[in-house]
Amino acid sequence: MNQKCDVVIVGGGLAGYVAANYVARTNLSVVILEKGKFVGGRARTTKIEQQYFNLGPHALYKKGKARSILEELRITLPGKPTKSGGILIENNIEFPAPFSALNLFKTNLLNWKERIEWMTVLLKIVRVNTEPLEGKTFHQWAGEITHSPKVKLLLYTLGRLATYSHTPEKMDAKVMVSHLKIALKGVLYLDGGWQTIIDQLHNKAVLSGVQVQPQTPVRQIELLSDGSFQLVTPHNEKILAKNVIWTAGPQELESMFLDKGNCFSNKMTAIKGATLDVALSQLPNPEKLFAMDLTNPLYYSVHSTYAHLSDNKNNIILHVFKYHHPEEHHDSTLDKHSLEQFLEKLQPGWEKYVITKRFLPHITVNQRLPELGDAKKLLRLKSTIPHLYVAGDWASPDYILSEGAVSSGKQAAEELIIKEKRDESANQ
Ligand SMILES: Cc1cc2nc3c(=O)[nH]c(=O)nc-3n(C[C@H](O)[C@H](O)[C@H](O)COP(=O)(O)OP(=O)(O)OC[C@H]3O[C@@H](n4cnc5c(N)ncnc54)[C@H](O)[C@@H]3O)c2cc1C
Structure with missing residues (x-):
């Protein structure tokens, strides 16, 4: 035909x-x-029993181009913005993540000199004109704006969160900083998933x-x-x-x-990762809703805190994610184990409450x-x-x-x- x-x-x-x-x-x-x-x-979004699973953690930038174009097309975007905060883990020790003013004050992750330097870096991201960053990698730009190894580590972690890229030495600084600027204005988790x-x-x-x-x-x-x-x-x-x-x-x-x-x-090269999407009947530790590891490229977030992602409003939907480096070999069994262990650290005994879970070892997040x-x-x-x-x-x-x-x-x-x-x- x-x-x-x-x-x-x-x-x-x-x-x-x-x-x-x-x-x-x-x-x-x-x-x-x-x-x-x-x-x-x-x-x-896949509906598994009563749960709505996005393909891994999905957050829409609150002030991004996608949202404004979708709204121009009269697409409604029901859901809630997430609160900044949560925890960062370094060498198995948990610290308030200095992504909010309160946490910046509370956290022991940074000494006072580093706190001031981190604040200066955040202000630079907000104010910088991204055009002149063309021709630089994110690693080079980070080296220009801070000499503190801890602040750099924090910047790379925030970069991972904003773009899923775990490759500062390759990543174009202009693209990364453009996304960081938008990410700092917050994200939405959507009801019913994407x-x-x-x-x-x-x-x-x-x-x-x-x-x-x-x-x-x-x-x-x-x-x-x-x-x-x-x-x-x-x-x-x-x-x-x-x-x-x-x-x-x-x-x-x-x-x-x-x-x-x-x-x-x-x-x-594509940006890839491994995702563990989990539905629980309850959260062993309801206080812990967001975490990232500073040295291992791991992410955890309870998406149902902000979005309706189950027909049963008591159910919990969370995502644990591992950011892949394109040049490293990834063993699915080991990756699954490290995601489960990360979740165990944050939510001890979570497996008792599993309604359903899905592991995708090698998913393309972005095609370039x-x-x-x-x-x-x-x-x-x-x-x-x-x-x-x-x-x-x-x-x-x-x-x-x-x-x-x-x-x-x-x-x-x-x-x-x-x-x-x-x-x-x-x-x-
Ligand atoms: C784990 C994960 C987490 C993510 N988190 C976020 C996030 O938090 N925030 C965010 O903004 N984005 C996020 N993304 C990225 C976002 O989902 C994608 O960037 C976006 O959905 C890509 O849309 P697209 O139309 O470019 O590509 P796709 O969605 O891949 O669409 C391309 C389509 O083409 C079809 N196709 C392929 N070959 C052919 C062919 N030969 N003939 C016909 N059809 C074909 C495919 O089946 C597919 O349906 C995430 C992605 C993943 C996987």
Whole structure:
């Protein structure tokens, strides 16, 4: 069966749906092709018994671009902002995390000189202009703003929390500091999980005429002589489209256009981690709601403190996460053990209260670890094939995670609409 449309969007995740909702404001016909049985990509929430599990811990930046774009699309974002605080663990000793003014005063993690230095670093993050940071790694920038090893360790931990990147020596300082600036303004945990966003984006897109085809992986894209595309699925279904918005991964895109010499993704590394998602009938230690380890890259947070994530309001939903370094070998059994041990330290006897749990050892959090020089690579890619637009959490030079996915989805749609209008007036 052959189809024809103005725009094919490959991938039904956040980026694809945001792009679809903007393009649907025009009279262009739009089809979303999604490989999975369910739409939503990594923003999907799985309902297990009565519990809503995001794919690992998901927090939406309160003052980020994603939230403002989603609100512009009239997506409601029910949930609550988290309180800053919690604990940091160093060599098995727990300290109040100096992420709030009260904790900064209370904590023994830092001596007085370090407290002042940490405050100065936080103020620098808030005030710094990120443009001149281009060309520096986060490690280099951290070395310029503090000489204190403890303050640097704290900065790397906050950086991990904001971006999931455990690689300061590779991470682009501009991207990291841009995210730190937004992260310091707080995050929201969403009621019902991130599926809430996907369901609304999906319904609005379908109501505007977008056709959504799950279980339709794109296996091949051919560039036709008139500049349009023919997309082929494994069942040999052929779809002709004037424009393609690609929101799946960079490696896959490259494999579709290898013969065009577009070698842009071979040096792109993903940000990955291991997640233990847990539902408990009660919390052994209700005081402990958030923790990070300073020396081991571990995270823990009770998301149901702020969001409704179970049909039973007494149930507790929490996430424990290990940030992977891309160059280290990761043993799933050991990772699972270290996540469980970390939880045991914070919530002794938790296993007695387990309703359900899920361990994902090697999940892609972001499809690109932002490294120096990526912006140029992305720019080159965007200008290579007319009518091919890219979006997704890897496709924005300055933002990653949902910030990158949502903003690049909107940008791809806007660029496409402008080009279509230009072509239309040129043909009149
Ligand atoms: C553990 C974890 C924690 C996270 N925490 C946060 C957080 O706290 N804050 C935050 O902002 N972000 C967070 N994220 C990141 C966020 O979930 C992603 O950045 C975002 O969902 C990516 O959206 P996307 O549309 O770019 O990609 P995806 O969601 O991956 O969507 C791409 C879609 O394309 C489909 N696809 C792939 N190949 C093909 C093909 N050939 N044909 C058709 N379809 C195809 C895929 O099935 C997928 O549905 C987290 C992610 C994870 C995994």
